[in-house]
Amino acid sequence: MASRLVPIAGLMCMLLSIAARAETLIDPTRPPAQINSIATPIASQVVGPPPSGLQSILISKTRRAAIIDGKTIALGQLYGESRLVEVSESSVVLMDSHGRRVLKLFPEVSLVKKVEISPSTLPAHGVQTDQNNNPPVKHKEKK
Numbered sequence: 001m002a003s004r005l006v007p008i009a010g011l012m013c014m015l016l017s018i019a020a021r022a023e024t025l026i027d028p029t030r031p032p033a034q035i036n037s038i039a040t041p042i043a044s045q046v047v048g049p050p051p052s053g054l055q056s057i058l059i060s061k062t063r064r065a066a067i068i069d070g071k072t073i074a075l076g077q078l079y080g081e082s083r084l085v086e087v088s089e090s091s092v093v094l095m096d097s098h099g100r101r102v103l104k105l106f107p108e109v110s111l112v113k114k115v116e117i118s119p120s121t122l123p124a125h126g127v128q129t130d131q132n133n134n135p136p137v138k139h140k141e142k143k
Contacts, residue, residue: 054092054103066092068103 086093
């Protein structure tokens with residue numbers, strides 16, 4: 001009986017050693033190490049300079065302001081030698097002795113006007129239109 005248990009015990013040891021070598025799975029919901037690391041204090045982390053230019057626009061019933069280079073500038077206040085003279089939803093205007101300068105919140109985005117397309121300008125292939133703009137008709141089933 002003992003001679004039969006030795007091969008089985010050897011097989012079990014081999015299977016357990018394979019399982020022990022298995023790779024541990026990483027939790028996909030775990031935050032990145034730089035966020036989760038408590039060992040590195042925030043003050044010692046290298047932080048680049050803040051982004052320059054217009055960063056945010058603040059508009060309320062009683063106040064209009066812009067955050068430029070990390071500083072909050074209210075409408076009418078000076079930013080360096082320039083005065084903030086206009087605040088809109090997407091841009092601000094600074095005025096100085098050199099003239100007018102517009103800062104856009106999203107400079108790489110340009111707005112385009114929506115153009116209505118009539119059915120006659122659509123290509124004939126692949127587009128089925130009802131020229132009379134009639135709604136679909138329900139047909140009664142014949143019994």
